[in-house]
Amino acid sequence: MKHTGFLLARMGHVAAKQFAGRMEELGLTTRMWGALNVLDAEGALTQQALGKCTGIDPSSMVSTVDDLEAAGLVERRRHPSDRRAHAIHITEQGREALSRGRQLARGAQEDLLAPLSAQERKQLHELLLRLVIATKPKGVTTDQVHKK
Amino acid sequence: MKHTGFLLARMGHVAAKQFAGRMEELGLTTRMWGALNVLDAEGALTQQALGKCTGIDPSSMVSTVDDLEAAGLVERRRHPSDRRAHAIHITEQGREALSRGRQLARGAQEDLLAPLSAQERKQLHELLLRLVIATKPKGVTTDQVHKK
DNA sequence: TATTGTTATACTCTATAACTATA
DNA sequence: TATAGTTATAGAGTATAACAATA
Known part of the structure; x- marks a missing residue:
């Protein structure tokens, strides 16, 4: 119990597993969820661009998009x-899944942070955010299919 | 960047990977490190007991102890x-590895938490600790080979 | 020549089931 | 009958390399 890094790794694992469990109810993996969110925020992207945004390898992106497309x-x-590339568009069903998923995510977060007061949650969030920002110095360009 | 759970999962992954990278310099995996720490704290244990303490499956514990033993x-x-069971004892070399590892771990933590002030680190530690305690309601008994 | 999506492959990590020797 | 350690095996999850179509 000594090291903050250990606590961080432990809770991170718990959080990831709990979140994946909730998303499973929607038939979504964490990767599908991440890709869907990016598509909703950025508009249609190529698989390559989607991979850069989500950290998913291009070869793994194939099956991720396969799964998302099979689910409609x-x-x-x-x-x-570019006739080599695909433009991946989110569907209306995709947006509905996002909406339901966000509700599940809120519930999951509520359960996860239940031991903390509202102020403490805010503290934790800000501390984590500063750490995440510090460890992510790489600027990812989006490569949108349609410019915004 | 919205959800605290997401930040937690992200930073947990970063912390775990960074720590594993440091331990690799010593020829240790995270699992070997965990087992070594428990043996140092609890004294000689059976592989089963060690597995319960560290969360390592008995079958995976075989190769973990193999690796630790091969490294001396x-x-x-x-x-x-009990002639079925082994008593796993840490060696002098094991204690030296622990000592060096703890230095590496301190350095890793220093790097990881560099963006935060001393007070903020303490805050973060306490918040995480409360979350970890809340998610771990199971009491693990040690099953020591020699009683203390 | 380089890049997009794809496939096949390999590699890591871990859990499950069966086996042996003891209890 | 149950348990400790072991082995073999299988299943995720992910990355690597090669390929066809296109740039």
Whole structure:
């Protein structure tokens, strides 16, 4: 119990597992969830760009998009200017899944942080955010299919 | 960047990977490190007991102890009263590895928490500790080979 | 020549089940 | 009958390398 790093690793694992368990109810993996969120925020992207945003390897992205498409949450459409690439679009069903998923995520977070007061949760969030920002100095460009 | 649970999972992963990288310099995996620490704190244990303390599956414990023994950090000795079981003893070399490892761990933690002030680190530690305690309601009995 | 998506493959990590020798 | 350690095996999860189509 001595090291903060150990506590961090332990709780991180707990949080990830608990979150994955909730998403499973929606038929989503953590990777699918991450990709869906990025598509919702950024608009249609190529698989390569999606991989850069989510940290998913291009070869792993194939099966991730396969799964999302099989569930009707995204569509592979033709890229307007590059016939090698796909433009991955989120569907209406995808947006609905996101909405339900966000509710589940809120519930999961509520359970996870139950031992802390509102003020303590805010403290924890800010401390973690500063650590995450410090460890992520790489600027990822989005490579959107349609410019915003 | 919205959810605290997400930040927790992200930083936990970073912390675990960074720690594993440091321990690799000593030829140790995270599992070997965990087992070595428990043996140092609790005295000689059976592989089963060691598995319960560290959360390592009995079958995985075999190779973990194999690796530790090959590195000269522990010894499988005869259990005084149960000829099925081994008594795993930490060696002098094992204690030296622990000592060096603890230095590395301090350095790793220093790097990880560099963005935070001393007071903020203490805050973070206490918040995480309360979360960890809340998610771990199971009392593990040690099953020591020699009573203390 | 380089890049996109794809496939096949290998590698890591871990858990499950069966086996042996003891209890 | 149950338990400690072991082995073999299988299953995730992920990364690597090679390939076809296209840039």
